[in-house]
Amino acid sequence: MSMPQIILLGAPGSGKGTQAARIVELGYNHVSTGDLLRAEIAKDSKLGQKLKGIISEGKLVDDQTVLDLLKANIDLQKGAYIFDGFPRTIEQAKMLDEQIIQTEKAYAIYLDVSFDELVSRIVNRRTCGKCNEIYNLVNKPPKTEGVCDRCGGELVHRKDDNEKTVQNRMDVFKGQIEPIFSHYEKKGILRRVDASINPDTTFGQIKEMVGR
Ligand SMILES: [Zn+2]
Numbered sequence: 001m002s003m004p005q006i007i008l009l010g011a012p013g014s015g016k017g018t019q020a021a022r023i024v025e026l027g028y029n030h031v032s033t034g035d036l037l038r039a040e041i042a043k044d045s046k047l048g049q050k051l052k053g054i055i056s057e058g059k060l061v062d063d064q065t066v067l068d069l070l071k072a073n074i075d076l077q078k079g080a081y082i083f084d085g086f087p088r089t090i091e092q093a094k095m096l097d098e099q100i101i102q103t104e105k106a107y108a109i110y111l112d113v114s115f116d117e118l119v120s121r122i123v124n125r126r127t128c129g130k131c132n133e134i135y136n137l138v139n140k141p142p143k144t145e146g147v148c149d150r151c152g153g154e155l156v157h158r159k160d161d162n163e164k165t166v167q168n169r170m171d172v173f174k175g176q177i178e179p180i181f182s183h184y185e186k187k188g189i190l191r192r193v194d195a196s197i198n199p200d201t202t203f204g205q206i207k208e209m210v211g212r
Pocket residue numbers: 128129130131132133148149150151152153
């Protein structure tokens with residue numbers, strides 16, 4: 001049985017990167033528009049030259065050009081894809097439906113974590129300044145306060161991981177995601193996955209959803 005296409009949605013801190021990496025292990029292709037863009041420019045194709053021009057002028061790549069880039073690199077007949085970080089707007093979501101997904105089976109999977117939980121996760125995050133290991137004062141504290149278990153480096157609290165900045169990031173995300181949500185909800189393909197417990201539980205739910 002063929003696997004459904006996945007549009008992966010989640011707030012910063014919801015564990016989207018971790019889940020995307022695990023979904024790839026199920027045989028999915030990970031679509032990052034940034035990576036495709038760089039590869040297309042390196043290929044020096046006609047589209048690559050156009051993209052290079054837009055970027056060198058310091059302009060934003062318009063939605064239709066991004067769609068052309070996806071169309072040039074994706075064949076839904078040949079495999080299943082995870083769309084990650086795209087669409088970001090309702091217009092992009094509609095274009096993705098009409099020009100790429102069309103009649104293919106797809107799920108918009110939302111990694112559901114309450115915003116309070118996300119704020120607490122990020123505010124309590126500490127990173128090793130030496131080896132970049134990530135700790136959490138609530139869920140995964142270091143054995144010795146302020147010291148990395150792995151390398152003994154000093155743990156740092158990133159300046160923008162404070163409550164106010166995180167709250168702002170969440171507000172921006174909420175404004176972006178809500179129209180996309182209702183779009184996929186109307187189409188009947190929105191699937192909420194509880195991402196508040198742990199990464200294994202989240203992944204288990206996704207695996208079941210895609211029939212693997
Ligand atoms: Zn360390």
